[in-house]
Amino acid sequence: MKIIKLRTLAQALAMLSAVSAPALSQPTTVPMPVPDEASIPKGPMGDAIKRGKALLTDTHKQLPGNVGNGLNCTSCHLNAGTTAYASPWVGLTAVFPEYRSRSAKVNSLQERINDCFQRSMNGKPLPFDSAEMNAILSYMKWLSTGVPTGTNVTGRGFEKIETSLVPDRVHGKAVYAAQCASCHGAEGQGTKNPQGGYIFPPVWGKDSFNVGAGMARMYTAAAFVKHNMPLGQGGTLSAQDAVDVAAYFTQQPRPDYAARVKDWPKGDRPKDAR
Missing domain, CATH: 1.10.760.10 (Cytochrome c-like domain)
Incomplete structure (x- = not known):
């Protein structure tokens, strides 16, 4: 077995860094x-x-x-x-x-x-x-x-969606009425069950997620919708439809989250952050 002698500790650390960096920056x-x-x-x-x-x-x-x-x-x-x-x-x-x-x-x-x-x-x-x-x-x-x-x-998080797509909230409202309202309610109120919970969750209003949630971000919500909604029919909406309907329901009234002002302290706030 050939042994390579390293003259300095710096050389050893440099070699270790070269070997480790790709694994850390690009997880398998x-x-x-x-x-x-x-x-x-x-x-x-x-x-x-x-x-x-x-x-x-x-x-x-x-x-x-x-x-x-x-x-x-x-x-x-x-x-x-x-x-x-x-x-x-x-x-x-x-x-x-x-x-x-x-x-x-x-x-x-x-x-x-x-x-x-x-x-x-x-x-x-x-x-x-x-x-x-x-x-x-x-x-x-x-x-x-x-x-x-x-x-x-594979499949961690949400499906990627093109964030350059320009939303059309008017069209999104029509998509919501046609594809979402039957489960989530015409006013986003969800469908309740007799036990007091929800069969289908509310997507806006007091019983929904607050403005600090990831799902309150338009492109994040669109990525979820594109792959998973309507339930059991994921992938049937186009990316543009998903962005449009997300632009509609994410901007509806919902609880505030005061601590969101501390988000992205390094200044890299996404353009769809509430």
């Missing part, structure tokens, strides 16, 4: 595996995983002190967080902690979860060491079974 993408529920272990760990799923799919009822609207986490993270391009939770424990430009700092997965509670759920954060937070983390860890650390799964 791997297929998104969804584990079979039969693989949930018995005992306390399995109980925590099941509890975490229950909290995320029935959030409004299970965590009334932390949810300030009518939504569940799975109102956006479809099929219990297992649907590609609907911001799945599969693989999240493989990539966090992670730098986020909105806060301009490295966020833990707990911080990211609480960000959703405060914005998308218009509510209050969970204590980091609470049984509920640990249950949610347990479910996400189980969903990430088999995903190598430092890799992104």
Whole structure:
């Protein structure tokens, strides 16, 4: 075996940097595996995983002190967080902690979860060491079974959409009436179920996400709509239709979020940020 002698520590660090940099800047993408529920272990760990799923799919009822609207986490993270391009939770424990430009700092997965509670759920954060937070983390860890650390799964986040598309809110209103109102209501109020929650979530008004949520951003919402809506018919709207309808419903009245003034402190605020 040939041994290369490096004359200085600087040479060694430079070589290490050259090897490591591509892996850090360009994470490998791997297929998104969804584990079979039969693989949930018995005992306390399995109980925590099941509890975490229950909290995320029935959030409004299970965590009334932390949810300030009518939504569940799975109102956006479809099929219990297992649907590609609907911001799945599969693989999240493989990539966090992670730098986020909105806060301009490295966020833990707990911080990211609480960000959703405060914005998308218009509510209050969970204590980091609470049984509920640990249950949610347990479910996400189980969903990430088999995903190598430092890799992104195919379908993470939302589908990319062209942000140069110019929105037409008038056309968006027509798209909403034709494609969205039958489930989400003519006034965005959603469709309630007899148990007090929603069969289909409200997309504006007091029971919807607040202005600090990612879904309140036009292009983010459009990317979600393009791939996933109408429910069961994802991909049937054009990118322009998705941008137009997102421009319409994201600008409707919804709760404020005072702390949004602190977002993007480095000045790289996206053009569709509320």
